[in-house]
Amino acid sequence: MKRAVREAQPVPPLFKGEFPIIVEGLVNRFGPQVVHDGLDLQVRRGEILGVVGGSGSGKSVLMRSIIGLQNPAAGSIEVLGHSMTGAADDQGDIRARWGVLFQGGALFSTLTVAENVEVPLQQFFPELSDDLRHEIARFKVRLSGLPEEATSKYPSELSGGMRKRAGLARALALDPELLFLDEPTAGLDPIGAAAFDELTRSLTDTLGLTVFLITHDLDTLYAICDRIAVIAEKRVIAVGTIAELLQTEHPWIQDYFNGPRGRAAKATDAHLAASASASASASASASAGPGAAGQAADAGGASGWSQANAGDRSGAMDKTGHKGA
Numbered sequence: 001m002k003r004a005v006r007e008a009q010p011v012p013p014l015f016k017g018e019f020p021i022i023v024e025g026l027v028n029r030f031g032p033q034v035v036h037d038g039l040d041l042q043v044r045r046g047e048i049l050g051v052v053g054g055s056g057s058g059k060s061v062l063m064r065s066i067i068g069l070q071n072p073a074a075g076s077i078e079v080l081g082h083s084m085t086g087a088a089d090d091q092g093d094i095r096a097r098w099g100v101l102f103q104g105g106a107l108f109s110t111l112t113v114a115e116n117v118e119v120p121l122q123q124f125f126p127e128l129s130d131d132l133r134h135e136i137a138r139f140k141v142r143l144s145g146l147p148e149e150a151t152s153k154y155p156s157e158l159s160g161g162m163r164k165r166a167g168l169a170r171a172l173a174l175d176p177e178l179l180f181l182d183e184p185t186a187g188l189d190p191i192g193a194a195a196f197d198e199l200t201r202s203l204t205d206t207l208g209l210t211v212f213l214i215t216h217d218l219d220t221l222y223a224i225c226d227r228i229a230v231i232a233e234k235r236v237i238a239v240g241t242i243a244e245l246l247q248t249e250h251p252w253i254q255d256y257f258n259g260p261r262g263r264a265a266k267a268t269d270a271h272l273a274a275s276a277s278a279s280a281s282a283s284a285s286a287s288a289g290p291g292a293a294g295q296a297a298d299a300g301g302a303s304g305w306s307q308a309n310a311g312d313r314s315g316a317m318d319k320t321g322h323k324g325a
């Protein structure tokens with residue numbers, strides 16, 4: 001009798017490493033204070049996951065646990081297939097596969113921007129020649145939207161927004177697969193914050209990053225996050241798109257997204273979507289129409305979008321007050 005030959009099943013593209021970060025049953029304590037108690041979270045490859053929660057709910061401690069800076073009391077954390085809670089041997093050079101932008105940038109104040117970016121390159125690739133290291137650092141600085149002349153400046157000579165970009169350049173130094181951002185837009189003015197959001201989204205898409213983004217900024221959540229994880233009661237109480245989260249009854253989620261700030265951010269987002277689609281149809285009809293009219297419509301569409309973007313975000317801020325620093 002002929003044996004049935006089972007055809008090889010193609011491996012679904014997302015099977016391998018579909019979740020580059022998997023946290024299960026995480027417990028973190030500081031003395032008697034329990035910060036996490038059975039926290040579970042899976043971060044999908046290629047997404048920007050926004051992480052929200054009240055002040056002190058344990059967002060930064062979660063991030064520190066994931067990147068191995070905080071030893072949990074219990075639970076398991078797997079990053080890119082490596083256990084962060086098991087033996088250090090299992091972790092290999094995993095630290096070279098992520099980049100972190102800490103709150104405030106955490107730049108070395110005695111080093112220039114370029115030298116800051118070179119620190120991880122020197123640490124993980126000591127064999128690189130000085131010239132190549134300088135060149136990579138310059139490229140990362142430009143990639144982060146800073147001008148060439150910023151490379152030789154010290155952090156104290158930069159604006160807050162420039163310092164964030166310098167921190168981002170350093171986080172991107174090693175071509176990471178994962179990017180951790182801790183409150184990247186805190187302290188930025190609305191225009192700077194919107195620009196940083198756009199940069200994060202475009203780098204994520206271009207470089208194929210997976211982003212773990214801690215934020216209090218509702219505009220950021222609406223503008224660039226694919227899903228949002230909500231931390232409350234010492235664990236992740238919900239994960240999903242904003243529309244999905246709004247369907248949950250949890251009072252913190254309702255207050256957060258349906259409070260005055262949440263409503264303002266939602267209105268901004270709806271307005272931006274309408275502007276973008278109006279501008280898209282304007283340029284579509286313009287490109288079908290006569291040249292001069294087409295150019296005018298295109299120019300109007302482009303500048304109209306950026307003004308709406310900046311203006312609406314500022315408008316949201318006027319209604320909602322100053323963002324947390």
Ligand SMILES: Nc1ncnc2c1ncn2[C@@H]1O[C@H](COP(=O)(O)OP(=O)(O)OP(=O)(O)O)[C@@H](O)[C@H]1O
Binds near residue numbers: 030035053058060062
């Ligand atoms: N090294 C530490 N030692 C003692 N307690 C700590 C330590 N790190 C964090 N905590 C405590 O853990 C709790 C969670 O801190 P965490 O910084 O994660 O909060 P968060 O959600 O990021 O807050 P915020 O939004 O205000 O930045 C806080 O009560 C904090 O005081």
